[in-house]
Amino acid sequence: MALNINETIEGSFQLVGGNFATAGEASAQLKHTLEGLGVDEGIIRRAAIATFEAEMNVIIYTAAGWLHYYISPDHIKIKIVDMGPGIENIELAMQEGYSTAPDWVREMGWGAGMGLPNMKKNSDEFKIDSVVGEGTTVEMKINFP
Amino acid sequence: MTLKEIAEILNAEIITDSANSDINIQSACSADMMSAVLYYHTPNSLLITGLTQPHVIRTAEIAGIKSIVFVLDKKPDAQTIELAKAKNISLLSTSYCMYTSSGRLYEAGLPGCLNK
Numbered sequence: 001m002a003l004n005i006n007e008t009i010e011g012s013f014q015l016v017g018g019n020f021a022t023a024g025e026a027s028a029q030l031k032h033t034l035e036g037l038g039v040d041e042g043i044i045r046r047a048a049i050a051t052f053e054a055e056m057n058v059i060i061y062t063a064a065g066w067l068h069y070y071i072s073p074d075h076i077k078i079k080i081v082d083m084g085p086g087i088e089n090i091e092l093a094m095q096e097g098y099s100t101a102p103d104w105v106r107e108m109g110w111g112a113g114m115g116l117p118n119m120k121k122n123s124d125e126f127k128i129d130s131v132v133g134e135g136t137t138v139e140m141k142i143n144f145p
Numbered sequence: 146m147t148l149k150e151i152a153e154i155l156n157a158e159i160i161t162d163s164a165n166s167d168i169n170i171q172s173a174c175s176a177d178m179m180s181a182v183l184y185y186h187t188p189n190s191l192l193i194t195g196l197t198q199p200h201v202i203r204t205a206e207i208a209g210i211k212s213i214v215f216v217l218d219k220k221p222d223a224q225t226i227e228l229a230k231a232k233n234i235s236l237l238s239t240s241y242c243m244y245t246s247s248g249r250l251y252e253a254g255l256p257g258c259l260n261k
Contacts, residue, residue: 020200024203028207041188045208052203052204053180109179109204112180
C-alpha cells in the first residue's frame with residue numbers, strides 16, 4: 001500500500017491519570033490512523049509501543065497529560081506532556097529494570113522498569129525533559145523507511 | 146500452530162474465538178509484566194499470562210498479539226471479554242501454570258517470540 005501522506009497530519013488526545021478503563025485507547029487510535037495511511041507495519045508497531053508506554057506512564061503516575069502526534073511524509077513525531085510529579089533522576093529512570101512504581105501498579109503488570117527504555121528503543125530520536133513538581137515532556141521521532 | 150491445536154495441547158477452554166482463529170500462530174511469550182509483552186512484540190504471537198484485566202487486551206493489541214492464554218484457570222471479567230471481541234483477539238483459559246503451559250507448547254514446536 002502506498003503511503004497516503006501529502007502534508008503533516010496532526011492530532012491530540014487528552015489523557016486522564018488513573019483512568020485505567022480506557023488506558024491505551026489513544027495509542028490504539030493512533031495505530032489505526034497510521035494503518036489507514038499505509039505506514040509500514042514495523043514502523044506502526046514501534047510507534048504504537050513507544051506511544052503506549054508513554055500513555056501508560058501518564059495514566060499511572062500523573063494527574064493528566066496530553067498526547068500530540070505529527071505525521072509527515074517521512075516521519076512521525078509524538079510528544080507527551082504531563083502534569084505529574086516529574087522524574088528526580090532521569091539517568092536512573094532510563095536504566096532497564098529501575099522503577100519507582102508502588103505495589104498496586106506492579107500487581108497490574110506495570111512498573112517493570114522497562115517503560116522509558118522501551119520508548120527509547122523504539123524511537124530514532126528520543127528526548128525527555130522533567131521538572132520535579134511540574135511534569136515531564138517526552139518527544140519521540142520515528143523515521144519512515 | 147492453530148488456536149485449536151493450542152487449546153488441545155493445554156486442555157484449554159476457548160472463552161472467545163476471534164475471526165482470526167485459523168491464523169498460524171508462530172511464536173509465544175509468557176509474561177505478567179506488560180512492558181515485557183511489548184518488548185517481545187512479534188506479529189501473530191500468543192501471550193501466556195496470569196493477568197486478566199482489560200489493559201492486557203490493549204497491550205496485546207499494541208504488541209500485535211492475536212491470542213491470549215490465561216493460566217491457573219483464571220477467567221477474565223465481562224469487560225475484558227467484550228474488549229477482546231472488539232479487538233479481534235482470542236482468549237483461552239487453562240488449568241496449567243505458566244511454566245507448564247509454556248513447556249507444553251514449546252515441546253509441541255511453538256518457539257519463543259525472541260527465539261533465544
